[in-house]
Amino acid sequence: MRKRLFSAFVCLCMIVSLMPTMAFANGTGSIVYTGGLCEHHTEHNNTCGYSEGAAEVPCSHEHTEDCYTLMTNCIHEHRDECYNEGSTELVCSHVCSQETGCIVKELDCKHVHDEICGYVPATAGTHCAYVCEICNPPVTEEQKCICDTKCTEGEVNNDCPVCGGEKGDISACVGAAAMVIATPMNARGITATKPEKGDGTSTAPYEISSKEELYWFAGLVNGTLTDGNGTAIQADTDAWAVLTADITINDNVLDENGTLIDDGSGLEEWTPIGSGNKGDKAYTGTFDGNGHTISGLYVNGGSYVGLFGYLGSGGKIQNVGVVDSYISGSNSAAGGVCGY
Numbered sequence: 001m002r003k004r005l006f007s008a009f010v011c012l013c014m015i016v017s018l019m020p021t022m023a024f025a026n027g028t029g030s031i032v033y034t035g036g037l038c039e040h041h042t043e044h045n046n047t048c049g050y051s052e053g054a055a056e057v058p059c060s061h062e063h064t065e066d067c068y069t070l071m072t073n074c075i076h077e078h079r080d081e082c083y084n085e086g087s088t089e090l091v092c093s094h095v096c097s098q099e100t101g102c103i104v105k106e107l108d109c110k111h112v113h114d115e116i117c118g119y120v121p122a123t124a125g126t127h128c129a130y131v132c133e134i135c136n137p138p139v140t141e142e143q144k145c146i147c148d149t150k151c152t153e154g155e156v157n158n159d160c161p162v163c164g165g166e167k168g169d170i171s172a173c174v175g176a177a178a179m180v181i182a183t184p185m186n187a188r189g190i191t192a193t194k195p196e197k198g199d200g201t202s203t204a205p206y207e208i209s210s211k212e213e214l215y216w217f218a219g220l221v222n223g224t225l226t227d228g229n230g231t232a233i234q235a236d237t238d239a240w241a242v243l244t245a246d247i248t249i250n251d252n253v254l255d256e257n258g259t260l261i262d263d264g265s266g267l268e269e270w271t272p273i274g275s276g277n278k279g280d281k282a283y284t285g286t287f288d289g290n291g292h293t294i295s296g297l298y299v300n301g302g303s304y305v306g307l308f309g310y311l312g313s314g315g316k317i318q319n320v321g322v323v324d325s326y327i328s329g330s331n332s333a334a335g336g337v338c339g340y
Contacts, residue, residue, distance in 0.1 A: 036048075036050065036127065036128030036130060037128070038132050038135045039135075040132050040134055040135065041128075041130045041132055044128055047130075048128045048129055048130040049126050049127070049128065049129040050125075050126060050127065050128040050129075050130075051125050051126045052125045053122070053123050053124050053125030053126075054120075054122060054123045055122055056119075056120065056121055056122035057118060057119060057120035058119065059111075059113055059117045059118070059119035060116075060117050060118050060119075061109075061111045061113075061117040061119075063107065063109055067107060067108065067109035067110070067111065068105040068106065068107055068108060068109075069105070069106055069108040070098075070103050070104070070105060070106075071103070071104055071105075071106045072096055072102060072103050073102060073103075073104070074096050074102045075100070075101055075102055076092075076094045076096070076100065076102065078090070078092055082094070143161035143162050144161070144162065144199060144200060144201060144236075145160055145161075145162040145163060145172060145173050145174045145175070145199075146159070146160050146161070146162075146199045147160050147162075147163060147173050147174065147175040148175060148194075149175040150173055150175035150227045150228055151163045151170040151173040151175060152170070153170070156168060156170055157173075157175075160173070171231075172234060173227070173233075174220070174225070174233050174234075174236070175194075175227070190211060190212060190215050190268060191212055192212060192213075192215040192216035192219055192225070193210070193212040193213055193216055194206075194213070194216050195207050195208055195209075195213045195216070195217070195241075198240075198241070198242075200220075200236060200239035200240055200241070200285075201240060202240050202286065205239075205240035205241050205242045205286070205288070206239065206240070206241040206242070207241075207242055207244050208241050208242070208243050208244065208247070209243070209244045209245040209247075210245070210247065211247050211248065211249050214247055214249075214294070217239070217241050217273065218270075218271060218272075218273045220233070220235070220236050220239055221235060221236060221237050221239060221273050221274055221281065221283055221285075222235060222271065222273065222274070222275050222281050223235030223281060224271075235281060236285075237274065237281055237282060237283055237284050237285065237312065238284045238285045239285045240285045240286045240287070240288075241285070241286075241287050241288070242287075242288040242289075242290050243288070243289045243290050243292040243294075243320065244290065244292075245292060246292045246293050246294075246295070247292070247293075247294045247295070248294075248295045248296045249268055249270060249294070249295070249296040249297055249298070250267045250268050250296035250297075250298055251296060252296075252324070253267065253295075253296050253297075253298055253324050253325055253326050254324055254325075254326060260326045264298055264300055264326070267296075267298040268296075268298065269298055269299070269300070270297045270298055270299050270307075271299075272299065272302075272304065272305050272306055272307065272308055272309030272310075272339060273287070273307065273308045273309065274304075274308050274309045274310045274311060274312070274315070275302075275304065275309040275310065281309075281310070282310040282311060282312030282313075282315065283308055283309075283310065283311055283312060283315045283317075284312040284313065284314045284315045285315060285316075286315070286316040286317075286318070287308070287316070287317045287318070287320065288318055288319055288320075289317075289318065289319040289320020289321065290319055290320075291319050292319075292320065292321075293320070293321040293322070293323050294307060294320065294321070294322055294323075294325075295322070295323045295324040295325060296324055296325060297322060297325035297326070297327060298325070298326050298327075299326070299327045299328065299329070300326070300328050301328065301329065301330055302329055302330060303329060303330055303331050303333060303339075304329070304331075304333045304334075304339040304340045305327055305328070305329040305333070305334045305335075305339045306322070306327055306334060306335040306336055306337055306338045306339040307320070307322050307336065307337050307338065308337065308338040308339070309338070309339050309340070310333075310338075310339065310340050311338050311340065317337055317338055320337060321337075322336035322337055
């Protein structure tokens with residue numbers, strides 16, 4: 001008796017294990033969904049729009065003789081006896097009939113489905129339209145600073161999505177008070193100047209028309225900008241920019257043979273945009289030269305050198321030319337527009 005009870009219990013457990021179940025949050029906090037349900041929407045209702053649909057109910061109508069029509073298609077082939085002897089005159093006595101196979105019945109039923117035949121077409125189910133904002137939080141686009149001047153504790157741009165508001169962070173402000181840290185690319189007195197137009201986004205790229213603005217953009221990408229107080233400004237390797245004019249950094253860098261005119265001691269040195277060790281400051285934005293050129297670049301040494309040093313995933317450089325420039329690197333990753 002005990003063995004029978006135990007066998008029945010085991011069978012019941014196996015049946016229950018095969019039944020569909022809903023899975024919710026596991027111990028790691030991840031959510032597993034079953035059929036559009038979650039722990040916050042445990043069953044379908046009228047508002048989520050879910051329906052299982054219905055299978056077709058077949059028609060019970062049975063065809064009768066009235067549902068068929070007779071179609072004639074003669075399959076008889078004339079033989080010798082179908083002609084007068086010694087002549088081509090046809091005297092065939094063949095008559096088309098159902099027996100000869102020349103007349104066949106083809107289905108031409110005029111039945112229209114009604115309540116009597118009981119036909120009901122299948123209906124498709126609808127998916128659950130419920131979207132749980134807890135399990136699937138909306139993805140928000142990263143906000144960027146739009147300040148023209150550097151924010152301070154006493155003066156904050158409340159219209160800026162980064163600096164303004166109760167959760168504003170003025171330490172991330174990239175206002176126009178920014179200056180380039182004293183590095184070789186700024187050592188000869190070029191004052192890096194923020195472009196008057198644009199905020200570095202895809203819809204409003206920085207509009208660059210001078211070498212001062214180009215140096216500022218390079219400092220922004222490379223993380224070598226500081227504010228008026230000497231505080232470093234976070235690098236923006238994803239900033240977008242567009243040239244609005246041809247730009248010359250140094251005049252007459254090369255002679256007519258393409259050789260550096262002097263030892264480079266009198267030239268402004270250029271630090272490539274997106275410089276760094278093996279791409280730690282790789283450029284990932286979009287730089288559109290708009291058909292313009294940049295001339296007079298002077299780079300002598302270093303890895304990943306050019307107008308740009310290192311182009312990262314998703315980065316794009318287009319419609320720009322580099323002319324009358326001297327670019328020399330310590331490895332093979334050197335180029336006019338981009339080193340790597």
